[in-house]
Amino acid sequence: MHIMEGFLKPEWCAFWFALATPVVIYGAWRVKREIEKDPKAKSLLAVSLGFIFVLSALKLPSVTGSCSHPTGTGVAVILFGPSVTAFLSSIALLYQALLLAHGGITTLGANTFSMGIVGPFFGFLAYKALKKFSLPVAFFSAAAVADLTTYVITSLQLALAFPAFPGIEGVWISAIRFLGIFAITQLPIAVVEAFLAVALLRNIKAYSPEVSTA
């Protein structure tokens, strides 16, 4: 779940926008370059975006009795790397902010930072670390790690904005509360997402073995 509209003070909104915007712009430039280099990249970019769209529209129930949705960034990050993923995620987040009142325009920077940048980046690290060992395991881990890390970052962002009391200790106490809400709910959802990501990536690989991963 993304941070709701108006739920971060203006200074925090500005801070996360400042961090996220350069990455999204670089990602957009990379997308342009990928298409110029090989027009066939368009279809894989579309599939990556499609996966983000489908998965972030699915509100799944979880063990905690509440619902949350996957992020779907695993496929994009494996095929194109973190910066392109940041750009694609910002499209999905913009759609949800404008049409669904889910997330928000003011919190778009913060949500792009968690879902589009840090989450996929850690997923990418997991993929790089495991890909020599086994490709399906690397796919699975990348998707699960990208999903879970997104919600860990969301929890930290909320904790920074709403510490239980002033000072760093208050931030930690809030962080533990928010992690209790998001991370535990997200755990089984991340596993479901990872299975779907592996299935899609294996299909892509089967149809076009020449597809290179990032």
Added chain:
Amino acid sequence: MKIFKLILPLLLVITCSAQEWSGADEIAEDTIKELNPNYEPWFSPIFEPVGELETLFFSIQAAIGGFLIGYFLGKHERKS
């Protein structure tokens, strides 16, 4: 494709039965109000879909995604 066929119906069944489950974001909202009772959201959504409209936009989002995946995977299958 096997895994898709197994997981997707399962997903549908769980998602359909999930009507009464509240969103994790609502729980987070309550927690924020508890941590800082004085906090007032300073900006509210410009457009907020009500009732079934929200379902519509969520379905459109999923449909766009499903179309993109299906179209390009299908295109590859025809070629091979």
